[in-house]
Amino acid sequence: MKTLACLGAAACLLISVAFSADTAPTANKLVIHADSGKSTINRNIYGHFSEHLGRCIYEGIWVGENSPIPNTRGIRNDVVAALKQMHIPVLRWPGGCFADEYHWKDGIGPREQRPSIINTHWGGVVENNHFGTHEFLDLCEQIGTSPYVCGNVGSGSVQEMMEWVEYMTSDANSPMANLRRKNGREKPWKVPYFGVGNESWGCGGGMRPEFYADNFRRYNTFVKNYPGSQVYRIACGANGADYHWTEVMMDQVGRGMNGLSLHYYTLPTGNWGRKGSATDFTEDQWHATFRQALRMEGLLTRHSEIMDKKDPEKRVGLVVDEWGTWYDVEPGTNPGFLYQQNTLRDALVAGITLNLFNNHCDRVKMANIAQLINVLQAVILTDKEKMILTPTYHVFEMYAVHQDATLLPADLQVADYPGGTEKVPGLSVSASRDKAGKIHVSLCNLNPNAPAEVTCELQGAKTQKVSGRMLTASEINAHNTFDRPEVVKTAEFSSAKSTAEGFTATLPPKSVVVLEIE
Numbered sequence: 001m002k003t004l005a006c007l008g009a010a011a012c013l014l015i016s017v018a019f020s021a022d023t024a025p026t027a028n029k030l031v032i033h034a035d036s037g038k039s040t041i042n043r044n045i046y047g048h049f050s051e052h053l054g055r056c057i058y059e060g061i062w063v064g065e066n067s068p069i070p071n072t073r074g075i076r077n078d079v080v081a082a083l084k085q086m087h088i089p090v091l092r093w094p095g096g097c098f099a100d101e102y103h104w105k106d107g108i109g110p111r112e113q114r115p116s117i118i119n120t121h122w123g124g125v126v127e128n129n130h131f132g133t134h135e136f137l138d139l140c141e142q143i144g145t146s147p148y149v150c151g152n153v154g155s156g157s158v159q160e161m162m163e164w165v166e167y168m169t170s171d172a173n174s175p176m177a178n179l180r181r182k183n184g185r186e187k188p189w190k191v192p193y194f195g196v197g198n199e200s201w202g203c204g205g206g207m208r209p210e211f212y213a214d215n216f217r218r219y220n221t222f223v224k225n226y227p228g229s230q231v232y233r234i235a236c237g238a239n240g241a242d243y244h245w246t247e248v249m250m251d252q253v254g255r256g257m258n259g260l261s262l263h264y265y266t267l268p269t270g271n272w273g274r275k276g277s278a279t280d281f282t283e284d285q286w287h288a289t290f291r292q293a294l295r296m297e298g299l300l301t302r303h304s305e306i307m308d309k310k311d312p313e314k315r316v317g318l319v320v321d322e323w324g325t326w327y328d329v330e331p332g333t334n335p336g337f338l339y340q341q342n343t344l345r346d347a348l349v350a351g352i353t354l355n356l357f358n359n360h361c362d363r364v365k366m367a368n369i370a371q372l373i374n375v376l377q378a379v380i381l382t383d384k385e386k387m388i389l390t391p392t393y394h395v396f397e398m399y400a401v402h403q404d405a406t407l408l409p410a411d412l413q414v415a416d417y418p419g420g421t422e423k424v425p426g427l428s429v430s431a432s433r434d435k436a437g438k439i440h441v442s443l444c445n446l447n448p449n450a451p452a453e454v455t456c457e458l459q460g461a462k463t464q465k466v467s468g469r470m471l472t473a474s475e476i477n478a479h480n481t482f483d484r485p486e487v488v489k490t491a492e493f494s495s496a497k498s499t500a501e502g503f504t505a506t507l508p509p510k511s512v513v514v515l516e517i518e
């Protein structure tokens with residue numbers, strides 16, 4: 001049986017397929033073109049998203065200055081340290097659906113005077129606005145990440161959006177800049193990324209693309225570049241496979257936007273009414289989850305093709321600013337809080353999705369997994385003063401070596417991983433060369449029953465030394481808990497060997513491995 005697969009902007013190939021037998025290693029061949037890298041993997045592909053939703057902002061990030069939990073100006077120190085360690089490049093805020101009902105002036109000035117509102121999208125809970133513009137931008141400064149602020153098109157005015165940008169980024173003697181100074185911040189912040197609405201086809205206003213395109217043009221006109229500030233404007237993009245939305249936006253806005261977003265979530269069942277458990281699942285559901293996650297390849301290819309028609313130079317970035325797994329909430333938790341556990345399965349979804357983004361980095365300029373803490377596919381979970389790192393965290397930390405590196409095209413002959421009458425490629429790969437000249441190869445073996453033997457030819461480079469790290473566990477649903485926080489953690493990977501042509505490696509079943517080649 002043969003399958004066609006593409007890796008990297010330039011490399012498409014025919015794959016010979018060998019079906020895996022339980023426990024017998026699968027055979028996989030890889031050719032990395034170390035001499036023909038052209039595109040840079042934008043560091044922002046490794047971005048994150050934090051919404052006023054459940055316990056992401058409150059408890060996850062913000063505990064307040066008087067909390068017994070160690071904090072700096074109200075922001076948890078343990079979380080800041082973990083995010084720095086993960087090298088988070090960009091953080092989107094305040095939503096999500098929340099963004100289109102957020103009025104930023106509610107969240108500035110003395111905290112005790114800020115109005116409380118009801119968070120109507122997410123659980124109907126009271127939002128006291130204690131975490132607002134100053135607190136978010138302080139968080140970004142503490143972790144050393146770029147802010148990506150999403151403005152309110154759905155229920156906010158053009159003036160409100162214009163004034164927010166002025167408040168944050170202008171150094172003039174002007175009303176909003178002076179209001180910021182009065183609130184304790186003399187110099188403007190850098191806000192390099194600004195979203196003009198969120199899911200304007202849905203919770204952000206139920207608009208048709210033609211109507212949104214006009215709204216984008218109008219609101220965006222008043223998102224000013226003040227001296228010293230250059231804002232990258234991101235328009236609301238398609239819901240998954242809504243290619244018509246992309247067609248209309250490219251026709252009617254085109255290069256008037258810098259980025260066009262795309263949202264796609266992985267539901268194991270594909271059914272919003274019964275998504276499936278985060279931790280209690282069978283191998284069939286494990287396989288189905290990867291089939292759903294791998295749909296991202298087709299979405300990236302097709303949206304890029306549409307964008308290519310109007311923008312062949314690829315100046316408009318595809319910004320996948322919401323992606324990740326979405327399961328039924330953990331039993332006993334508020335259904336509006338979207339709290340879910342995170343297992344080795346999530347680590348593999350992260351690994352294969354990040355490989356896809358790397359391989360499409362000629363068009364994909366940013367991506368933001370949903371969401372940072374305690375919501376959906378989180379990298380961190382908290383319970384009062386306790387904090388744990390999820391398997392997904394470890395993948396982001398391991399893959400950080402790809403940030404701003406040059407993508408190296410790769411051809412892959414890979415064994416399938418069959419599941420019932422379906423199959424997926426058993427191995428996912430991307431490769432890059434960093435500024436110091438080191439080559440990194442990230443590989444995911446989706447098969448939980450068989451190791452994957454990889455024979456790699458490295459064209460245009462010599463392998464002196466190969467080392468690596470891996471993430472795996474004994475069970476497919478292995479996860480970290482507050483009582484057992486290190487069930488899934490990284491380990492040294494020593495089974496890779498350099499050869500005259502490149503290297504060989506045997507990946508354990510159900511593992512993520514990142515190799516470093518010098």
Ligand code: AHR
Binds near residue numbers: 198
């Ligand atoms: O991430 C959760 C929600 O999913 C966001 O608020 C919304 O944009 C999307 O539908």
